[in-house]
Amino acid sequence: MSIIRVLGLLSLCACLLSSCTEVRAWERGYLARDEMAWEADPLESALNDHIFFSKEASSGGNSAAGGGCGCN
Amino acid sequence: MRLQLADGAKLVKISTSRSLIALSTTAMALPGIASADAPPTQHTVSYKISNYKEDDLSRREAPFGDLDRYDIDVHQFQLVSPVGRNMSLQVDANYESLSGASPWFTSTGLDGQPVVNLSGASGIRDRRSEISVGSRYYLSNGSLGGNLGYSEEDDYRAIYFGLNGERSFNNDLSTVSLGFSYSSDDIFPTDAQVFNRVKKEDKQSSSIFLSFSQVINPLSSFQSAVSITEQSGFLSDPYKLRDIRPEDKTQFAWSNSYRHFFIAADAAWHLNYRYYHDDFGISSHTTDMSWHQNFADSFQVIPSLRYYSQSAADFFTNVDNFLNPVSEYQSSDYRLSAFGALSGGISFVADLGEWTATLTTERYMANEKYSAYKVTQASTALVKYYRVSLGFAYSF
Numbered sequence: 001m002s003i004i005r006v007l008g009l010l011s012l013c014a015c016l017l018s019s020c021t022e023v024r025a026w027e028r029g030y031l032a033r034d035e036m037a038w039e040a041d042p043l044e045s046a047l048n049d050h051i052f053f054s055k056e057a058s059s060g061g062n063s064a065a066g067g068g069c070g071c072n
Numbered sequence: 073m074r075l076q077l078a079d080g081a082k083l084v085k086i087s088t089s090r091s092l093i094a095l096s097t098t099a100m101a102l103p104g105i106a107s108a109d110a111p112p113t114q115h116t117v118s119y120k121i122s123n124y125k126e127d128d129l130s131r132r133e134a135p136f137g138d139l140d141r142y143d144i145d146v147h148q149f150q151l152v153s154p155v156g157r158n159m160s161l162q163v164d165a166n167y168e169s170l171s172g173a174s175p176w177f178t179s180t181g182l183d184g185q186p187v188v189n190l191s192g193a194s195g196i197r198d199r200r201s202e203i204s205v206g207s208r209y210y211l212s213n214g215s216l217g218g219n220l221g222y223s224e225e226d227d228y229r230a231i232y233f234g235l236n237g238e239r240s241f242n243n244d245l246s247t248v249s250l251g252f253s254y255s256s257d258d259i260f261p262t263d264a265q266v267f268n269r270v271k272k273e274d275k276q277s278s279s280i281f282l283s284f285s286q287v288i289n290p291l292s293s294f295q296s297a298v299s300i301t302e303q304s305g306f307l308s309d310p311y312k313l314r315d316i317r318p319e320d321k322t323q324f325a326w327s328n329s330y331r332h333f334f335i336a337a338d339a340a341w342h343l344n345y346r347y348y349h350d351d352f353g354i355s356s357h358t359t360d361m362s363w364h365q366n367f368a369d370s371f372q373v374i375p376s377l378r379y380y381s382q383s384a385a386d387f388f389t390n391v392d393n394f395l396n397p398v399s400e401y402q403s404s405d406y407r408l409s410a411f412g413a414l415s416g417g418i419s420f421v422a423d424l425g426e427w428t429a430t431l432t433t434e435r436y437m438a439n440e441k442y443s444a445y446k447v448t449q450a451s452t453a454l455v456k457y458y459r460v461s462l463g464f465a466y467s468f
Contacts, residue, residue, distance in 0.1 A: 020288050023245060027290040030333040035340040035364035035372065038285075038295060038329055043120045043148045043463060044419070044432060046164075051124065055438070055455050057382050057407050058348035058356040060279065060299040061327030068257040068277060069200060070228035 109240060109247070111160050111210045115153045120430075120463035122146040126172065127456040129188065134453070135181060137190050141455070142172035148463075158210045162219070168200040175453050177313035177392045178404040186390040186404075188453040191311060200225045206234075214239035230257040236281075247285040249297075254278050261310040275305030292332040299325045308403070314392045315403045323350040340364040353386035354408065357444060372421040376434075381412040381444040390449040409451030412442025417459075430463040 023031075030036065039045040053059045054071035126141035149165040173190035181187040206219030216237045223230040236251030255277040261269040283297030301323040309315040327346040334341065346358040362376035385408035387401035396402055417434030438454040440447045 020245070020286060022243075023287050023290050025244075028287070030291055030335070031287060031293060033333065033340065035366070036293070036331050036333055038331070040340075040342070040364065040374075041419075041430065041463075043118055043150060044430070044461070047120070047122060047146060047148060047461065051436075051459070052380075055407065055436075055457075056356070056380060056413070057350070057352070057354045057385070058323075058325065058346070058358065058380075060281070060301050060323055060325035060348070061297060061346045068228075068230045068232075068255050068275065069223060070198070070225045070259070071200075 109210075109215060109238070109244075111158060111208075112152050112154050114467045115151070116465055116467045118148075118150040118152075118463065118465040120146075120148040120461055122148075122459060122461035124457060124459045127458075129190070129453060132181075132185075132187075134188050134190055138173045139190075140172050142170055142174070144168055144170040144172075155207070160208045160210075162204075162206045162208070164202075164204040164206075164221075166200070166202040169198075170200075171197045174311060175404070175406065176311070178390060178452065180391050186450075186452045198226050200228075213241065213244070227260055227262050228257065229260075230255050232256070232277075245287040249281075249283045249285070251281045252279070257305075259306055259310060264310075269310045270306070273306030273310070275303060275307060277301060277303045291335070292330065294331075295329040297327050299323075299327075301325075309405055312403070312405065314394055314396075315405065316398060316401050317387070317403055318352070318401060321350055321352055324348065338366045348382075352408070354382055354384070355445070356380065356382035370423045372419075372423070374419040374421065376417050376419070378415045379412070379442075380415075381442065382410065383445040384408060384410040384447075384449065388449065388451075390451050404451075406451040406453050406455070409440070409449065409454075410443050410445045410447040411438050411440045411451065411454055412444060413438040414442055426467050428465040428467075430461070430465075432459070432461040432463075434459040 034040060049059075050069075050071075054069070122145070124142070124144040124146065126143070128139040128141060131139070145168065147167045149163075151161075151163040153161045155161050174196055175188045176191040178186050178188050200223065202221065202223040204219050204221035206217060208215050208217035214237065218233065218235045220233045221231070223232075232253060232255035234251060234253035236249060238247055238249035240247045257275050257277070259273045259275070260271065263269070264271045279299060279301040281297055281299035283295060285293065285295040287293045303321040303323070304319060307319060307321055308317045325346055325348045327344065330343040332341045332343075333339075340363075342360075342362045342364065344358075344360050346356075348354070348356040348358070358378070358380045360376065360378035362374055365373045367373065385403065387403060388408040389402055389404055390409065392404045393402065413436060415434060415436035417432060419430055419432040422429045435456075435458055437456045440450040440454065
């Protein structure tokens with residue numbers, strides 16, 4: 001991955017963060033909904049992570065790795 | 073507390089006194105900001121059963137032997153319980169049973185194209201059992217958690233633990249999380265004597281991650297995270313006739329997630345992207361999205377799409393070369409080749425009060441033609457599979 005792509009993605013992140021607005025506590029109802037969670041269905045996420053871990057070379061990202069398995 | 077705020081549209085209509093209650097509770101229970109920033113108030117028991125079935129190989133891909141690939145049944149169980157006022161307990165248990173054949177070695181077919189030879193006419197049968205116990209302690213503006221796990225198969229054993237913490241700041245609009253995990257694995261292949269496989273090997277994995285979550289506005293939030301994993305020990309596949317990989321691997325992953333709620337549609341949009349690189353020479357891009365469409369208050373339909381593409385490992389070969397010295401790295405494992413994969417699925421979720429039922433079906437197709445990276449050696453035996461899952465959750 002070239003340095004230009006990294007800088008591009010970092011710039012995108014910076015743009016997103018710069019567009020943040022002050023959100024009062026009483027304005028957070030939609031953010032608190034279950035379907036807005038990072039993992040809306042933990043068992044589904046765990047199963048998908050396990051399948052992709054065993055069928056693709058990539059893993060990791062938003063959590064530390066768990067235990068290994070003979071599948072990979 | 074979260075139930076009081078579950079319907080954002082209703083939140084603006086509640087009375088002043090209820091608003092004060094809501095104000096104090098909303099800030100504590102924002103799954104969109106932090107993964108677990110408030111202790112659970114209910115016990116929840118979840119169970120999911122899944123069937124995973126890979127497509128059979130064609131006779132062109134595998135001229136000899138069995139064409140059946142993996143057929144796996146998965147049972148997942150989870151218990152999440154409050155413990156006192158500031159702690160929670162989580163127990164996860166999984167059981168898998170699998171049968172089918174796995175690629176053993178590759179060679180050149182009569183037409184000059186690579187073909188795969190599968191392991192054993194009768195295929196493989198194995199079981200995997202895993203249990204993990206974790207706990208989390210909640211502070212006024214963060215939490216600390218840990219878990220301990222054990223996984224066992226007929227030929228593999230892993231013991232692992234993880235520690236993590238998160239802290240909210242900026243009026244609870246920003247959250248930083250940090251975590252570490254370690255796994256010690258033992259490998260003891262079956263029929264080692266008969267097939268001249270290694271008898272007992274081990275490997276260790278250490279991993280750290282750091283994530284930053286930010287509320288952008290009342291309808292959207294963003295998370296960016298990096299993880300670094302170090303593996304050392306026996307990283308080869310003991311069941312392949314010739315598979316020699318380095319004994320150290322460093323993996324880097326950078327993932328980004330975006331959530332947005334559409335009020336008019338009463339739906340949430342999830343968008344995720346991950347970049348990955350390791351020192352086997354593999355890089356990958358993964359992007360997926362899902363649309364969580366609500367119908368009334370008790371039904372949800374969730375279509376999802378995913379695209380994945382990886383480059384090949386430096387030592388990947390699509391035809392095994394048995395004349396190479398054993399000191400030379402070499403693997404024909406299709407998972408180390410350059411390929412792309414498209415998958416799509418749909419979930420139906422019914423909220424029946426204390427019960428929730430979920431039905432999911434998914435189709436996954438890997439092909440070198442889908443690759444975003446240059447493919448110099450296309451692998452045979454890339455996977456296609458179907459998955460069907462049925463899950464239940466009960467809260468009390």
